[in-house]
Amino acid sequence: MPAGGSLSYSLKYVVRLRTLGRNSVCGQRLFSFIGDMTLLSSFRHTFRRAYQALALAVLPLLLGGWTRGPQSTFQTEGPVAKSQLDLFYITLWVCGILFVLVAGVLAYGTLKFRGTDSDAEKAPPEQSHGNPLIELGLIAVSVVALVVIAVPTLRGIWYTYDVPEAEKANAYEVTATGYQWWFKFEYPKEQIEGAGALVTSNELVIPAGRPIRINLRTVDVIHSFWVPKLAGKVDMIPNRGNHLWLQADKPGYFWGQCAEFCGESHAVMRFRVIALAENEFNAWLAKQKSPARTATPLPNPDQPRMQFAAYTYEKQKRNAPGWTQEFVTDPFVSWIKKQELATNENLQLVDAGRKLFVEKKCAGCHVVRGHEGAGITGPDLTHVGARTTIAGGLLENSEKNLHRWLIEPGEVKPGNKMWNGGYNIRNDQGVWEQQIFINDTEARALVAYLHSLK
């Protein structure tokens, strides 16, 4: 409702409330009910205490909780998110001022003119049919308030729609595709001989300080692309080519999230954006374009080999994420460390893992370019060892988490297409059949192999 409209409505409401309080049967009943309520004063006291305690508990959440955290839109790190936040504040201020004005008049009128018992006998007050000058004035104020919101809104829509003309030449292009439940990222400018464009998944690496134009696609249902601190959100719609642009002001590590319900694991369909300085980005590109790495023997044969701890998994809540404190403190540092080679690789395990990658049919859905596999329905794993997250950004890419992800994928991320010990495919008789089973030892070998793929 426009500002003037609601203010004028509130004034009328005050007059009607007075009349109601004095004259109507209903009103008298209401007031006598309120009188009866004094009998319940001890109840009211307890209730008020509980209410105050609740309000006190919620207040810090309102003030602090919403404005911080890796997915907060209140801490912007790029011009698109900044323009969206600025617009939010303009709207908040205009609506906030109107709220205080309207609610203030309403509260003042309600208290000042509230009916009393003696009013019941009196005649109704003189009826008013409005004041044209006040009503026209309020309409004018409403129009001004709407214009104050509309101008920056339209400007914001225009700005966030596409890279500004002056910066188009400098923009870098990426294609993001939504899958249930992970994101594929393609770099159309980075062509690899015999393999097409460079493909990675779940971690979008971009150059900082440059506009990134992202084509948005989906292979199945509607997803939505959102990086709260950089930009968002735009839907990925079947058979429709959407796009958005974003820019990270400086190098950093940002959280992304699918923002459109897309099935049972929608809430954990995440991704990351890693912004690098231009030279580091180019070095990263060169490394990504190279085929998968083959682990090499350690220079010193006596050096201790990678050992895997015996993992026991407590029953966890479904979708429970697993993060180390180091990662929580500074994920960007974790990402940089992930690019380095392990100094204690266990070649036997790595070799065994590479064989299992084919035997266990991983290669049917995934590709490790230069090694085995041609599958494109799952994420490209050519350099999976250099990513900080697995399972669509749900888990940190640690030995224990990857081991668990291979052993019980359905438990980690319900409904996903990784097969292990589940009953995922119907046989000819229509019975759900166990397809693939990976035991503890095999999972260790696969972890060693996948983590060698830096």
Ligand code: CUA
């Ligand atoms: Cu994809 Cu929600």
